[in-house]
Every structure is written in structure tokens, then in C-alpha cells.
Amino acid sequence: MVLKKRLGYGFNGFQVPFIPRAPRSARRRGSYKKINEDSQTCAFELLASVAGKLLQETESSSASSNPSEGNDQALFGKGILKQERIDEDEPLKEECAAYHGSCKESIFLSEVASKDISPKHLQHAETALHRTPVIKYCDFSKKVDADVKALNCKSEDALGDYSSRVAEAPQDFRESSGGNLENGFTGEEEAEGLGPLGTRVSTFANKCSLKDAMDVCVNSSPLIDSNSTTKSPFHGESIPNASFSEHGNDIILGCRDDDEKLLRCNKVSTKSRTFRHPQRVAHRRIRKLLTCKYWKAAPKLKDCELSRSDEGVKSLCHKRKTCYNFGRCQHDNVFKRRKFFDRSSVVTSDGGFSSESVTNSPDTGTSGNKSGSATILPGASGLSASVLGRQASFHTKDSHEMKFSIKSFRVPELYIEVPETATVGSLKRTVVEAVSAILGGGLRVGVLLHGKKVRDDNRTLLQTGISCKENLDTLGFTLEPNSIKASPPICSTDRSPLPSPEAPEPLPKSSESPVIDSGIPYSLPDSSLLTKTGNLVEDNHDSFSSHIDTITDKMTSDSRDLVTVPARSTDALAVVPTCQKTRRSDLAQRRTRRPFSVSEVEALVEAVEELGTGRWRDVKLRAFENADHRTYVDLKDKWKTLVHTAKISPQQRRGQPVPQQLLDRVLGAHAYWSQHHGKQNVKHQAGTPRNVEASTERLGVEGVAPIVMM
DNA sequence: CTTAGGG
DNA sequence: CCCTAAG
Incomplete structure (x- = not known):
């Protein structure tokens, strides 16, 4: 596949x-x-799923504990891992390239193994790690690979041990490697006392440019032992990384x-x-x-x-x-x-x-x-x-x-x-x-x-x-x-x-x-x-x-x-x-308050008398077409307040007084429209609730009702 | 987007 | 006025 x-x-x-x-x-x-x-x-998702599947298959088919070997070979040989990144050729890339080129130990070793593991590097690495969790992870993977390879070639002192372990059981990797690795993954702790492995990882990480973090991750992941489920760098569930590359998928996630x-x-x-x-x-x-x-x-x-x-x-x-x-x-x-x-x-x-x-x-x-x-x-x-x-x-x-x-x-x-x-x-x-x-x-x-x-x-x-x-x-x-x-x-x-x-x-x-x-x-x-x-x-x-x-x-x-x-x-x-x-x-800045002027109220009343309540949009269009600051909601609200105002005693009213006449009309219209489930009769004219001169106390629909539509 | 209401 | 739930 x-x-x-x-x-x-x-x-x-x-x-x-x-x-x-x-x-x-x-x-x-x-x-x-x-x-x-x-x-x-x-x-x-698709990708992931595919990967998963691949992984599965891979696992069953080729269960080589040492991923670096065969797998890598395969991958590289097929040129599966392709780096699409165009941009900068960063160290990382180089590394990748190296990888691709010859997945043989030699190169790898040179790259990785030969790296200085001086404290300096470490620090650097650490930094890098901390900064880039993802990368860490990625690096890690590679690292693992590298380690493995190294091992193969010639075990490098301590590293060898680590790597071998890693290769075999990635899951244990963290554990075995001790805090260092973990650190690397999580980026939590300082990478103190990094073991060889840790060091390397760090170094590696260091090399990688952040930019390629993602790329690295994806690309490198495959390198990891396919069989093992690597604890995802991402803390989360383990992810079958191997699957990705195994089948020669070219996944570039960058x-x-x-x-x-x-x-x-x-x-x-x-x-x-x-x-x-x-x-x-x-x-x-x-x-x-x-x-x-x-x-x-x-x-x-x-x-x-x-x-x-x-x-x-x-x-x-x-x-x-x-x-x-x-x-x-x-x-x-x-x-x-x-x-x-x-x-x-x-x-x-x-x-x-x-x-x-x-x-x-x-x-x-x-x-x-x-x-x-x-x-x-x-x-x-x-x-x-x-x-x-x-x-x-x-x-x-x-x-x-x-x-x-x-x-x-x-x-x-x-x-x-x-x-x-x-x-x-x-x-x-x-x-x-x-x-x-x-x-x-x-x-x-x-x-x-x-x-x-x-x-x-x-x-x-x-x-x-x-x-x-x-x-x-x-x-x-x-x-x-x-x-x-x-x-x-x-x-x-x-x-x-x-x-x-x-x-x-x-x-x-x-x-x-x-x-x-x-x-x-x-x-x-x-x-x-x-x-x-x-x-x-x-x-x-x-x-x-x-x-x-x-x-x-x-x-x-x-x-x-x-x-x-x-x-x-x-x-x-x-x-x-x-x-x-x-x-x-x-x-949340509220809109500035803009009290309705009497004229506005009048216009509103007029419109409502004709259109009724429940058609605020129309009211808006009709009477406040050009008042962009008055939304239909505003009009509706205003009507609401008008009605309320009209119902309360004048003494209780506040703000700019609204002519009682208008309030009367409001009441009239309100009564009318609340009675006739409004909207439908758009026809009857303004005459509607309007003639209500005596509307004052007419809460009853009756007073207003007169305006029969039809 | 509109309505209808509560806040 | 705002905010929301609902058409």
C-alpha cells in the first residue's frame, strides 16, 4: 500500500x-x-486514519523491532519521505536530507552522533526543547531512530543502551531514558543531567528549526519504530506514528x-x-x-x-x-x-x-x-x-x-x-x-x-x-x-x-x-x-x-x-x-443612548398605528428609513417603553416628556393591535387607533377597537 | 435577519 | 439598550 x-x-x-x-x-x-x-x-482525519491502518498492517506484517533498519531503508529507498518544504534549508532539513539520502548509519551518525554534546549544546537543546514541544517530539523520534542506527553501527557508549532500549520499546523510552527524555517530551522540566540520549535529543532539537517543527514531526515520526506505539509526543494517546511512513506515505505536515x-x-x-x-x-x-x-x-x-x-x-x-x-x-x-x-x-x-x-x-x-x-x-x-x-x-x-x-x-x-x-x-x-x-x-x-x-x-x-x-x-x-x-x-x-x-x-x-x-x-x-x-x-x-x-x-x-x-x-x-x-x-461598549425625540415618537406612533406591532422592520423602513441608528429593535423597544410610559402616571415618567396626545395614541394603538393580532391588516389606514382622543384610559380594546379593518 | 421578550 | 431564544 x-x-x-x-x-x-x-x-x-x-x-x-x-x-x-x-x-x-x-x-x-x-x-x-x-x-x-x-x-x-x-x-x-483521513490521513490519520490511513496512517492508523497502515500501522496496523505494518505491525502485523513487518514486526521488526528495529525500525530504523528495514523500515527506514524502505522509506528512504522509495523516496517516500519527501520534503516538500521549500523554504529555508535549515539544519533540520539537512538532517532530513541526510536521512533520506542514505538512511544508513553513517550519515546519521555523523549527523547525530557526532554532534557535540557539550553542555553548551545541551543548554541550547534544552532551550529548544522547551520552546518547541512538538519539535521535541519530532526530534525525539528521529532521535530514536538515530540512536538506533547508531547502535547498529557502533554502539555509542551510553547512548547505545538508551537507543537500544528505545528501539525496542519506545513506550518505555521515556522511562528508561529517565527524566531527560520526559523532559524533552513535555518540556516541562529542565533538562538537567541529560543522559546521552537526552543530550542528543536536545541537540537534535536544537538543530531543527522551529519552522519545520511540524514537518519534522510528521516526517520523522515514521522513523520511529513502527511497531511500537510511541507515546505521542503530544502527551496524548499514543499514536501510531510508524504507520505514516511505513508505507511510503509521503506525509508532509508542516x-x-x-x-x-x-x-x-x-x-x-x-x-x-x-x-x-x-x-x-x-x-x-x-x-x-x-x-x-x-x-x-x-x-x-x-x-x-x-x-x-x-x-x-x-x-x-x-x-x-x-x-x-x-x-x-x-x-x-x-x-x-x-x-x-x-x-x-x-x-x-x-x-x-x-x-x-x-x-x-x-x-x-x-x-x-x-x-x-x-x-x-x-x-x-x-x-x-x-x-x-x-x-x-x-x-x-x-x-x-x-x-x-x-x-x-x-x-x-x-x-x-x-x-x-x-x-x-x-x-x-x-x-x-x-x-x-x-x-x-x-x-x-x-x-x-x-x-x-x-x-x-x-x-x-x-x-x-x-x-x-x-x-x-x-x-x-x-x-x-x-x-x-x-x-x-x-x-x-x-x-x-x-x-x-x-x-x-x-x-x-x-x-x-x-x-x-x-x-x-x-x-x-x-x-x-x-x-x-x-x-x-x-x-x-x-x-x-x-x-x-x-x-x-x-x-x-x-x-x-x-x-x-x-x-x-x-x-x-x-x-x-x-x-x-x-x-x-x-x-461591550453600549451604543450611545439616543433618546427619542418627540418627532421620532410621533413618527413611530404613526407607523405603528398603521402597521401595527409585530412588524418592526416595516416600521423601521417606513418611519426610520434613514435613521440608521434606530434599529427595528430599538423601535420595538421604544414602543414598549412608550406603552409603559403611557400607562403610568405622568408623575412617574421621566426624561423628556412625551406629549400626552402621543401617549394616548400609543395606548390606543397598543390596545388595538394587541386586540387584533395585528400584522395582517396592513390595510386599514392610519385612521385606525388613531382617532382616539379619548383614548386616555382606554385600556380596553373597546375604546380603540373602533377602527375596524374591513 | 426578524420577532418577541426579558433584563 | 442589550441579549437571547425562536422563527
């Missing part, structure tokens, strides 16, 4: 986390989802940043370049946005609305909520937030910042091809990526060739606040960091079939009901960030204003509990930002902290998955400068 897959990828945008709240409108959501769903449904600065952060890069303005944003919304002192860009993820996948995914979403650090202090704004998002021009209709998908591969199935599109839903953090895939062709019975491309990546709950003075670059960085934080814990791939998550990793595709020929479209993948548990307050360990990526944060390793990585300190690289934020922080400190508490409480009660951000973290604060008040005014 030869699977050739290519993944294009790119971050499409971030999604705002969804708040566990009941969907506003089922209807709406449905439509929303529909849109997304259709377009991106399962490339990734994410890259266009912004190099971003690279310093974590791995999964995002490419966010521009903000797409939702076309539908109302003027006023935009207006509001503009007036905001700070703008926030957050994808809006209404619960699962954005999730493009089906129920399965949805459920996922619901289960895990991610609260990004940035959003922390505003929990109260959660609600408002949503609103904001809706209105924000910054947010894309489908989610927020969106950067168009970045696709490297020329033939990415970006072109509307839906067949294999997949949605990657980052379950935990709600990060989701959508993948577009395409089934290229079918060859022999068993070999299927498909192309996949990750069309977009979405990170749902990203709440970022950046001063307008921030630079675009800083914004990007911020976003990247935020995303990185979410992805920091690694990624997990989930396979969805018909919207349902396939949990049994051991079943073959066939068994699962996944057929490349038939229902590829029903296949979906989810990319779920391994949520990272709330980590201890960063502040306790790292106070540096500009947390360097090096600062490792403890990450829970448990694959069970998804956690969001809150540990990564976020900061705004931009000095100006920092400065500004710094001030803000100071200013808002109190409110902030208190607010935090509140938030925390709610959060915890709402979702354990929510990340708890260290309230004190300077870093965190830096990103979330604004607080309640400010935010409120900014985000």
Missing part, C-alpha cells in the same frame, strides 16, 4: 475558545457549522511561520498575517471597534460553532475548554467577549484572526476540493486545524494515494489584547506565543469517522470502517492540543519580564488529563508594548487580581480544563492589560 500524502498546512486563524455556554441559537449554529464543516472535513521572530516560540507556527475583516460586520460594529483603545482579536468560537467537525468534535469542544492566558482576567467578559467577537472587525467571521491557510505544497488541495478535507479540532484547547485533502488517485487495490493539506489551523480561545500602538510584528508574536502556549503541550491527533471519534487505535482502518475508496469524506482528523494543566504560577519561578522561551514550565505529562499549557510565559517582545503594558498592569493590578479570583472561581467551576493563569504573572498580565472596566467599555 503506498500512500503518498502531502499536507499543506497553515494556520487559518485562531478561534476563540468557546465558552461553555449554551448555544445562542441552534439554528444559527447549525448554519455556521455547516459552512465550515463542509469545506473542511477530513483531510487530516507549519511554518512567516515571521521568524515567531520562531523563537513554539513550534507550531502560525502564519498569521492579516486580519480578515468579516464582510458582514456592521458599520457600527466596526465603529465600535475602532474606538476601542485596545483591540482584541479573538476568534470567535461559539461553543462549537466553529468547530468544523461534527458532533464528535463538538463534544470534544464542550468537554474541554481552553482558556488562554490572555483571556484570563476577563472572565466576566466571556460573555461580552463573544459579543465583541461578533462585532469585531478584526475577527473573521469564521473565527478570528485568520490567516489564510498557508500552503506550501503546490498541489495542496486548497482549491475547494472538499473531498478529504478534515477538521482538526484541537479538542482541549480548542485549537483546531482544518485540513483540506484530496484524494489523488487510487492505484492498486491496496495502494491509495492521497494528498492532504492542512488548510487551516484554528486556535479557538485566543484572547489577545494588544495596544493599538503595538506593532504588527508584536501582534504576530503575541499570537504565536499564545498559540504556542496552547500547542505547547503537543498535539494529538484524533480520527473522526462520520463525526464520531474513533477511539480504538488498534483497530485497522478496515475494522473501523474507513475505506479509502469509499468514505474518505467521512473521515476527519482532529488535531487536539494536549491540554496542559494549569501550571504553577509562573511568577514563582520566573519573573523575568521577558520570559525567555528557555524558561521551562512544568508540564504535566499525564496524557489523561488534557491540559493547556499555561506555563508558557507570554510576553510581548515589543519593548514598547511591554512598557505600555507594564503600566497597565500596574494600574489595573488591583482590579485585575480581584477579578482574577472571580474568574478563577468561575473557571474552575466551569471547567477544570481551563487553564489557570498565574494571576501574578507579569507576563500574563502583560498580555492582558485591560481589565473589566476598560474592557467593558471597549468591548
Whole structure:
């Protein structure tokens, strides 16, 4: 079975986390989802599934404990692993190349083994590791391979042991390798006392450029022992990595940043370049946005609305909520937030910042091809990526060739606040960091079939009901960030204003509990930002902290998955400068109040008399056509208040007095229309309730009723 | 998007 | 005015 897959990828945008709240409108959501769903449904999933299947097959067929050997050979020989990345030729690439070229030990060894394992390197490596969880993982895999190879060639001292072990039992890898490896995976701890293996890994990681993180991951994964289920780097469930490459699939999953600065952060890069303005944003919304002192860009993820996948995914979403650090202090704004998002021009209709998908591969199935599109839903953090895939062709019975491309990546709950003075670059960085934080814990791939998550990793595709020929479209993948548990307050360990990526944060390793990585300190690289934020922080400190508490409480009660951000973290604060008040005014800013003038009231009354209640839109059109600030809802509300006003005693009325005459008419019309289930008789004229001069106390329909229609 | 109502 | 649930 030869699977050739290519993944294009790119971050499409971030999604705002969804708040566990009941969907506003089922209807709406449905439509929303529909849109997304259709377009991106399962490339990734497909891929994953295929991989899984392959894995299965592989396992059964070739059960070589030593993956490096035969497998590699096969892979490379077939040129399966193809690096589509075009960009930079980074070390990583080199490595890959080496790999490809001769998967023989020699090369590998030279690359890996020969590397310096000086403390320096280590440090470097560590840094790298910490920064890039994913990469770590990837590297790790490779590492393993490398190790294995090394072993084969000539065992290298300690390394040999490790590697051998690894080769045999990847699962144990972590354990055997000791903390080091683990560290590498999780990126939690410092890589102290790294063993040889650890060292290497680190080194390797170091070499890899962040940009290629994803690529690396995918490509390298295959290298790992196919038989063993490697604990996914992503903390999560184990993923049959081997499967991917084994069959010669060419899977390229890459994410890259266009912004190099971003690279310093974590791995999964995002490419966010521009903000797409939702076309539908109302003027006023935009207006509001503009007036905001700070703008926030957050994808809006209404619960699962954005999730493009089906129920399965949805459920996922619901289960895990991610609260990004940035959003922390505003929990109260959660609600408002949503609103904001809706209105924000910054947010894309489908989610927020969106950067168009970045696709490297020329033939990415970006072109509307839906067949294999997949949605990657980052379950935990709600990060989701959508993948577009395409089934290229079918060859022999068993070999299927498909192309996949990750069309977009979405990170749902990203709440970022950046001063307008921030630079675009800083914004990007911020976003990247935020995303990185979410992805920091690694990624997990989930396979969805018909919207349902396939949990049994051991079943073959066939068994699962996944057929490349038939229902590829029903296949979906989810990319779920391994949520990272709330980590201890960063502040306790790292106070540096500009947390360097090096600062490792403890990450829970448990694959069970998804956690969001809150540990990564976020900061705004931009000095100006920092400065500004710094001030803000100071200013808002109190409110902030208190607010935090509140938030925390709610959060915890709402979702354990929510990340708890260290309230004190300077870093965190830096990103979330604004607080309640400010935010409120900014985000939820109410429309300015515009009392209805008598003339307006009159016009309204007139219109209602004729049209009746229940036809606010028509009323609007008729009497307030040009008053864009008066929405039909406003009119309706006004009518409501008018009616109320008319019913109460003049003494109780406040505000600009409305001529009693008008109020009388209001009552009359109200009585009339409430009596006749209005709308239908548009015909009868203004005469309707109107002649009610004596309408004053006529609550009864009678007084008004006179106006018979017909 | 509209309506209808509660807040 | 806002927010939402519902057509």
C-alpha cells in the first residue's frame, strides 16, 4: 500500500475558545457549522486514519523491532519521505536530507552522533526543547531512530543502551531514558543531567528549526519504530506514528511561520498575517471597534460553532475548554467577549484572526476540493486545524494515494489584547506565543469517522470502517492540543519580564488529563508594548487580581480544563492589560443612548398605528428609513417603553416628556393591535387607533377597537 | 435577519 | 439598550 500524502498546512486563524455556554441559537449554529464543516472535513482525519491502518498492517506484517533498519531503508529507498518544504534549508532539513539520502548509519551518525554534546549544546537543546514541544517530539523520534542506527553501527557508549532500549520499546523510552527524555517530551522540566540520549535529543532539537517543527514531526515520526506505539509526543494517546511512513506515505505536515521572530516560540507556527475583516460586520460594529483603545482579536468560537467537525468534535469542544492566558482576567467578559467577537472587525467571521491557510505544497488541495478535507479540532484547547485533502488517485487495490493539506489551523480561545500602538510584528508574536502556549503541550491527533471519534487505535482502518475508496469524506482528523494543566504560577519561578522561551514550565505529562499549557510565559517582545503594558498592569493590578479570583472561581467551576493563569504573572498580565472596566467599555461598549425625540415618537406612533406591532422592520423602513441608528429593535423597544410610559402616571415618567396626545395614541394603538393580532391588516389606514382622543384610559380594546379593518 | 421578550 | 431564544 503506498500512500503518498502531502499536507499543506497553515494556520487559518485562531478561534476563540468557546465558552461553555449554551448555544445562542441552534439554528444559527447549525448554519455556521455547516459552512465550515463542509469545506473542511477530513483531510487530516483521513490521513490519520490511513496512517492508523497502515500501522496496523505494518505491525502485523513487518514486526521488526528495529525500525530504523528495514523500515527506514524502505522509506528512504522509495523516496517516500519527501520534503516538500521549500523554504529555508535549515539544519533540520539537512538532517532530513541526510536521512533520506542514505538512511544508513553513517550519515546519521555523523549527523547525530557526532554532534557535540557539550553542555553548551545541551543548554541550547534544552532551550529548544522547551520552546518547541512538538519539535521535541519530532526530534525525539528521529532521535530514536538515530540512536538506533547508531547502535547498529557502533554502539555509542551510553547512548547505545538508551537507543537500544528505545528501539525496542519506545513506550518505555521515556522511562528508561529517565527524566531527560520526559523532559524533552513535555518540556516541562529542565533538562538537567541529560543522559546521552537526552543530550542528543536536545541537540537534535536544537538543530531543527522551529519552522519545520511540524514537518519534522510528521516526517520523522515514521522513523520511529513502527511497531511500537510511541507515546505521542503530544502527551496524548499514543499514536501510531510508524504507520505514516511505513508505507511510503509521503506525509508532509508542516507549519511554518512567516515571521521568524515567531520562531523563537513554539513550534507550531502560525502564519498569521492579516486580519480578515468579516464582510458582514456592521458599520457600527466596526465603529465600535475602532474606538476601542485596545483591540482584541479573538476568534470567535461559539461553543462549537466553529468547530468544523461534527458532533464528535463538538463534544470534544464542550468537554474541554481552553482558556488562554490572555483571556484570563476577563472572565466576566466571556460573555461580552463573544459579543465583541461578533462585532469585531478584526475577527473573521469564521473565527478570528485568520490567516489564510498557508500552503506550501503546490498541489495542496486548497482549491475547494472538499473531498478529504478534515477538521482538526484541537479538542482541549480548542485549537483546531482544518485540513483540506484530496484524494489523488487510487492505484492498486491496496495502494491509495492521497494528498492532504492542512488548510487551516484554528486556535479557538485566543484572547489577545494588544495596544493599538503595538506593532504588527508584536501582534504576530503575541499570537504565536499564545498559540504556542496552547500547542505547547503537543498535539494529538484524533480520527473522526462520520463525526464520531474513533477511539480504538488498534483497530485497522478496515475494522473501523474507513475505506479509502469509499468514505474518505467521512473521515476527519482532529488535531487536539494536549491540554496542559494549569501550571504553577509562573511568577514563582520566573519573573523575568521577558520570559525567555528557555524558561521551562512544568508540564504535566499525564496524557489523561488534557491540559493547556499555561506555563508558557507570554510576553510581548515589543519593548514598547511591554512598557505600555507594564503600566497597565500596574494600574489595573488591583482590579485585575480581584477579578482574577472571580474568574478563577468561575473557571474552575466551569471547567477544570481551563487553564489557570498565574494571576501574578507579569507576563500574563502583560498580555492582558485591560481589565473589566476598560474592557467593558471597549468591548461591550453600549451604543450611545439616543433618546427619542418627540418627532421620532410621533413618527413611530404613526407607523405603528398603521402597521401595527409585530412588524418592526416595516416600521423601521417606513418611519426610520434613514435613521440608521434606530434599529427595528430599538423601535420595538421604544414602543414598549412608550406603552409603559403611557400607562403610568405622568408623575412617574421621566426624561423628556412625551406629549400626552402621543401617549394616548400609543395606548390606543397598543390596545388595538394587541386586540387584533395585528400584522395582517396592513390595510386599514392610519385612521385606525388613531382617532382616539379619548383614548386616555382606554385600556380596553373597546375604546380603540373602533377602527375596524374591513 | 426578524420577532418577541426579558433584563 | 442589550441579549437571547425562536422563527
